[in-house]
Amino acid sequence: METLTPAEISQRTAELRAEHRSLDERIAKLAANPDDDLEAKRLKKRKLQLKDCIARLESMLIPDEPA
Template sequence: MSEENAETPLQELVRLKEEHRDLDAAIEALAGKGVSDQLQIQRLKKRKLQLKDRIHYLQDVLLPDIIA
């Protein structure tokens, strides 16, 4: 990846939060249908958890806990 295309941690955090919200909406939409695809919902939930872990990691990098 070249430096031009590299995301800063803050940019990545914003992008991941948006993707996380989008997945939440997609899961709700699928679950709201009469006949839902449980496998697809499980895949979306798994991706959402992966995003959540990455978001928490980036938040820790950007705002580390300082014990004073």
């Protein structure tokens, strides 16, 4: 795994949050059209993946506590 600087982690987190918000908007639009149920499920799955990735990146920013 590559080592990222805190600035790179913050930048990547911001990019993922923007994509997450974009998916929110697309999912809301698809909710009005039941014909796109498969697409909505795919987008929701991607949104969950993004959320997990954001959480992992944010945990990398938290310094380890000494024992």
